[in-house]
Amino acid sequence: MTLALYSHADMEHHQPGPGHPERSQRLGAVLDALADASDLSLLRREASLASLEDLQRVHPRAHLDRLIAASPDQGLHELDPDTFLSPGSVAAAQRAAGAVIDAVRGVVNGDHDRAFCAVRPPGHHAEPGTAMGFCVFSNVAVAARVA
DSSP: OOEEEEEOGGGGGOOOOTTOSSOHHHHHHHHHHHHHOTTOOEEEEEOOOOOHHHHTTTSOHHHHHHHHHHOOSSSOEEEETTEEEOTTHHHHHHHHHHHHHHHHHHHHTTSOSEEEEOOSSOOSSOBTTBOBTTBSSOHHHHHHHHO
């Protein structure tokens, strides 16, 4: 049984600020643990950027435009008390959603039997018109619509 691992280095560029619980070291720890798991035979895949078309399967275009416009050239932009954008956050979030989309497409197309996505920012709290709870896009909802 084949297992694909989707991730991307761009996710390191989402920097929500010093001391924030959703920091890049979390992803590094997951990837390090998977690298140490010699009994796993992983097909490593780089996550693509989720297209605006795919993101619009869940998120209204006006919401996507607001997020892109809110992306700072430097520093941080607070979306809510838990959710911040740094200069690399939107691309990281597009890679996170892209990983889940790629994983679903890979399984559906028979490229692999199952997949694991090591991503950040996470996407389980985002709603169609609201980024929240550390999450920018609703990754799984978008991938489910793609499927």
